[in-house]
Amino acid sequence: MNKNKPKYKQIIDAAVVVIAENGYHSSQVSKIAKKAGVADGTIYLYFKNKEDILVSLFQDKMGQFIEKIEHETTSGQSAEEKLLTLVETHFEQLAADHHLAIVTQLELRQSNKELRYKINNVLKKYLAVIDNIVDEGIQEKLFRNNLNRRLVRQLIFGMMDEAVTNWVMKEQKYNLEEQAQDVHSLIVYGLAESSK
Amino acid sequence: MNKNKPKYKQIIDAAVVVIAENGYHSSQVSKIAKKAGVADGTIYLYFKNKEDILVSLFQDKMGQFIEKIEHETTSGQSAEEKLLTLVETHFEQLAADHHLAIVTQLELRQSNKELRYKINNVLKKYLAVIDNIVDEGIQEKLFRNNLNRRLVRQLIFGMMDEAVTNWVMKEQKYNLEEQAQDVHSLIVYGLAESSK
Amino acid sequence: MNKNKPKYKQIIDAAVVVIAENGYHSSQVSKIAKKAGVADGTIYLYFKNKEDILVSLFQDKMGQFIEKIEHETTSGQSAEEKLLTLVETHFEQLAADHHLAIVTQLELRQSNKELRYKINNVLKKYLAVIDNIVDEGIQEKLFRNNLNRRLVRQLIFGMMDEAVTNWVMKEQKYNLEEQAQDVHSLIVYGLAESSK
Amino acid sequence: MNKNKPKYKQIIDAAVVVIAENGYHSSQVSKIAKKAGVADGTIYLYFKNKEDILVSLFQDKMGQFIEKIEHETTSGQSAEEKLLTLVETHFEQLAADHHLAIVTQLELRQSNKELRYKINNVLKKYLAVIDNIVDEGIQEKLFRNNLNRRLVRQLIFGMMDEAVTNWVMKEQKYNLEEQAQDVHSLIVYGLAESSK
DNA sequence: CATGAATGAGCATTCATTCAT
DNA sequence: AATGAATGAATGCTCATTCAT
Numbered sequence: 001m002n003k004n005k006p007k008y009k010q011i012i013d014a015a016v017v018v019i020a021e022n023g024y025h026s027s028q029v030s031k032i033a034k035k036a037g038v039a040d041g042t043i044y045l046y047f048k049n050k051e052d053i054l055v056s057l058f059q060d061k062m063g064q065f066i067e068k069i070e071h072e073t074t075s076g077q078s079a080e081e082k083l084l085t086l087v088e089t090h091f092e093q094l095a096a097d098h099h100l101a102i103v104t105q106l107e108l109r110q111s112n113k114e115l116r117y118k119i120n121n122v123l124k125k126y127l128a129v130i131d132n133i134v135d136e137g138i139q140e141k142l143f144r145n146n147l148n149r150r151l152v153r154q155l156i157f158g159m160m161d162e163a164v165t166n167w168v169m170k171e172q173k174y175n176l177e178e179q180a181q182d183v184h185s186l187i188v189y190g191l192a193e194s195s196k
Numbered sequence: 197m198n199k200n201k202p203k204y205k206q207i208i209d210a211a212v213v214v215i216a217e218n219g220y221h222s223s224q225v226s227k228i229a230k231k232a233g234v235a236d237g238t239i240y241l242y243f244k245n246k247e248d249i250l251v252s253l254f255q256d257k258m259g260q261f262i263e264k265i266e267h268e269t270t271s272g273q274s275a276e277e278k279l280l281t282l283v284e285t286h287f288e289q290l291a292a293d294h295h296l297a298i299v300t301q302l303e304l305r306q307s308n309k310e311l312r313y314k315i316n317n318v319l320k321k322y323l324a325v326i327d328n329i330v331d332e333g334i335q336e337k338l339f340r341n342n343l344n345r346r347l348v349r350q351l352i353f354g355m356m357d358e359a360v361t362n363w364v365m366k367e368q369k370y371n372l373e374e375q376a377q378d379v380h381s382l383i384v385y386g387l388a389e390s391s392k
Numbered sequence: 393m394n395k396n397k398p399k400y401k402q403i404i405d406a407a408v409v410v411i412a413e414n415g416y417h418s419s420q421v422s423k424i425a426k427k428a429g430v431a432d433g434t435i436y437l438y439f440k441n442k443e444d445i446l447v448s449l450f451q452d453k454m455g456q457f458i459e460k461i462e463h464e465t466t467s468g469q470s471a472e473e474k475l476l477t478l479v480e481t482h483f484e485q486l487a488a489d490h491h492l493a494i495v496t497q498l499e500l501r502q503s504n505k506e507l508r509y510k511i512n513n514v515l516k517k518y519l520a521v522i523d524n525i526v527d528e529g530i531q532e533k534l535f536r537n538n539l540n541r542r543l544v545r546q547l548i549f550g551m552m553d554e555a556v557t558n559w560v561m562k563e564q565k566y567n568l569e570e571q572a573q574d575v576h577s578l579i580v581y582g583l584a585e586s587s588k
Numbered sequence: 589m590n591k592n593k594p595k596y597k598q599i600i601d602a603a604v605v606v607i608a609e610n611g612y613h614s615s616q617v618s619k620i621a622k623k624a625g626v627a628d629g630t631i632y633l634y635f636k637n638k639e640d641i642l643v644s645l646f647q648d649k650m651g652q653f654i655e656k657i658e659h660e661t662t663s664g665q666s667a668e669e670k671l672l673t674l675v676e677t678h679f680e681q682l683a684a685d686h687h688l689a690i691v692t693q694l695e696l697r698q699s700n701k702e703l704r705y706k707i708n709n710v711l712k713k714y715l716a717v718i719d720n721i722v723d724e725g726i727q728e729k730l731f732r733n734n735l736n737r738r739l740v741r742q743l744i745f746g747m748m749d750e751a752v753t754n755w756v757m758k759e760q761k762y763n764l765e766e767q768a769q770d771v772h773s774l775i776v777y778g779l780a781e782s783s784k
Numbered sequence: 785c786a787t788g789a790a791t792g793a794g795c796a797t798t799c800a801t802t803c804a805t
Numbered sequence: 806a807a808t809g810a811a812t813g814a815a816t817g818c819t820c821a822t823t824c825a826t
Contacts, residue, residue, distance in 0.1 A: 025308055029821060030788095039787040041823075050821060106312070109305045113219055116302065120365060148378045154362050155355040155382055162354025163347065169316065182344045186351055190386025203811095225796060226813095235812045237798075246796065399806095417700055421800060422809095431808040433802075442800060498704070501697045505611055508694065512757060540770045546754050547747040547774055554746025555739065561708065574736045578743055582778025595790095617817060618792095627791045629819075638817065 008046050011036045012057050020099035024107040029053075054111060055118050061100055065093055066126045073129065079137030080188055086133065087187075088180040090160050095167075095176045105161075105168045127153045134191070143191040156187055204242050207232045208253050216295035220303040225249075250307060251314050257296055261289055262322050269325065275333030276384055282329065283383075284376040286356050291363075291372045301357075301364045323349050330387070339387040352383055400438050403428045404449050412491035416499040421445075446503060447510050453492055457485055458518045465521065471529030472580055478525065479579075480572040482552050487559075487568045497553075497560040519545045526583070535583040548579055596634050599624045600645050608687035612695040617641075642699055643706050649688055653681055654714050661717065667725030668776055674721065675775075676768045678748050683755075683764045693749075693756045715741050722779070731779040744775055 014036035019027045029050055033040045047053045069089045073082040094101040130153040137143035163183060167176045210232035215223045225246055229236045243249045265285045269278040290297040326349040333339035359379060363372040406428035411419045421442050425432045439445045461481045465474040486493040522545040529535035555575060559568045602624035607615045617638055621628045635641045657677045661670045682689040718741040725731035755764045
């Protein structure tokens with residue numbers, strides 16, 4: 001579809017705000033259209049259906065999210081440093097956009113199973129980034145070489161995700177970014193070669 | 197309501213199966229009633245409304261789940277051993293009831309925010325169990341004493357939860373229980389005193 | 393049915409109160425049963441169905457109502473005096489039982505057409521009483537002899553009924569019985585021989 | 589709402605017919621929609637809910653009804669003549685639209701108390717018209733000047749209303765308009781100065 | 785491209801009535 | 806006679822999607 005036309009972005013951005021403010025189940029297409037300043041029918045010139053708005057929203061926002069993290073973690077750091085950067089950037093980005101945080105951590109999970117599979121596909125790219133860093137850590141003999149990498153990357157993601165979800169459910173009342181250090185420690189020590 | 201009448205359990209059990217097989221949004225009350233072998237109206241003698249079936253289902257099943265884990269982790273083990281038991285029991289119970297696993301990991305999360313808060317309340321008891329074990333580990337000088345316990349228990353839960361969700365989304369095609377060891381290692385090393 | 397058993401009256405009286413306090417559409421059989429202190433099923437030992445409670449209620453209460461009026465108007469009065477007694481007794485009885493007034497003037501009229509026909513049958517007896525007085529008035533040469541008696545009795549009933557309904561809808565905030573004189577005057581002058 | 593769009597009238601007119609033919613409680617929204625030749629959902633573009641169809645129907649039809657009567661009674665007649673015109677026009681209009689007569693005299697009264705209050709508000713305008721004529725009659729020394737005008741206008745309305753209701757309940761088998769004279773006589777003599 | 789009026793499938797819940805005890 | 810748990814039919818309303826303009 002016309003992913004670069006201005007209305008495409010207008011609709012995506014309207015959707016984030018509407019969903020964050022009204023919740024997933026009260027975010028009718030007509031409400032999103034109104035917020036975006038277009039007619040209901042116009043939505044369907046840019047998106048196949050309502051679910052497509054959500055998938056596109058996630059791909060768009062998460063695409064930028066992951067790109068940013070990829071970019072931040074490509075410098076000449078050690079795997080340990082990269083991991084810290086990863087966690088920090090993850091937290092930083094969601095802390096910077098409260099609406100987006102609500103949508104990704106709470107509202108979008110209320111979508112149906114099918115949509116969640118599509119969302120999971122988007123996340124694969126992120127898991128790959130994590131995987132690479134873990135791999136580097138193993139090469140650097142920083143991490144144990146008998147790790148179940150497939151599992152490890154999930155666990156790392158699970159920790160960060162749970163930390164962010166909690167912060168959102170606690171209405172973002174504490175500082176999320178301050179927790180990056182502790183999460184990082186648990187991961188690094190948890191994977192470390194020296195352990196044992 | 198009449199939580200000990202046989203029909204109460206019949207309906208809860210029917211709901212688990214129907215939701216697991218049809219997905220949350222295709223699980224009409226009439227479908228649950230039919231599976232339970234009662235009339236539609238009978239549902240409302242035992243539950244306030246449809247959402248109440250879900251809340252009750254979660255409280256009921258998770259209540260047993262947590263009780264089992266509490267029971268398994270109260271013997272005279274070290275904190276390290278208890279943690280292994282915790283992860284193993286967590287995985288074991290969900291692996292043993294595929295329907296329940298689908299419901300808790302995927303379908304129940306599609307419910308609205310309000311319900312999710314109620315679900316979170318049930319989970320608090322589980323987080324307390326984890327917390328106690330972490331505390332013991334600190335007492336035993338097994339774990340660092342400068343841990344952010346509130347965060348740590350979330351991270352531990354997040355790891356297990358993500359591992360199970362992945363297993364469910366991969367259609368339970370691999371053995372979940374075999375991952376308990378690796379998850380346990382990551383946690384124990386991650387929290388360990390000797391690290392550093 | 394068992395019209396003289398105490399439970400019959402219990403249920404009728406409970407129905408009047410429940411309907412007056414909750415309105416016709418919020419007066420479920422179970423609510424009436426509870427107020428009457430009997431089980432839901434017991435209602436059906438004394439009444440064919442819910443509509444039968446209402447018809448019986450009306451027959452019962454209106455029976456007494458009409459009897460009282462018949463009794464009050466049989467003394468050796470002139471037709472004019474009898475008419476005053478009629479209006480006064482009509483207003484008096486409804487003013488004396490606020491619950492009944494609400495039920496007959498507002499709530500029972502929300503019933504379906506079929507029930508209203510049955511109610512109308514009960515009223516025929518009342519119309520006959522009015523008719524007799526009008527007839528006497530004509531005999532006494534007090535009223536014109538070319539009156540359409542069928543119509544006149546309806547109009548008299550219509551006036552009283554409207555006066556009471558208004559009083560009920562104004563939440564019975566003024567004194568209904570004081571209006572009897574004025575209503576009586578309008579009727580008597582309206583029917584009078586001397587007019588013309 | 590869009591009160592001048594053709595579909596608004598279509599739906600109102602369909603509602604009158606459907607309600608008259610099926611009764612209030614058997615007049616499902618879908619039945620009205622079908623008769624009006626629109627989709628069920630279209631109803632809700634023009635009316636807030638089912639009750640709003642009824643209120644609007646009454647306001648619409650009674651608005652015209654009252655306007656017609658106001659118009660007919662503004663010529664240079666005496667109060668006595670105006671009263672006759674009023675009664676005649678009242679009967680004439682309802683006799684001319686049997687469906688509407690059934691709806692206003694029987695079906696609409698089955699609605700809940702709340703709706704009846706709204707209906708009563710519409711009738712206030714009609715009562716004011718009656719009131720003005722009575723007042724004129726008093727000025728003209730045709731009627732007694734000690735009349736309780738508030739009550740009198742109710743009684744006049746009560747008579748006409750009861751006459752029409754009876755005619756409807758007798759399945760409109762006799763000629764309603766012929767009764768106008770008699771009703772008029774009763775009113776005029778009833779209020780007359782010469783009486784007494 | 786854009787509009788927005790119109791569509792119509794889909795479903796939780798109530799409550800009068802029954803009947804085994 | 807009395808109970809009250811169980812029944813199951815019946816319906817107003819929402820909202821994603823379409824399509825004539």
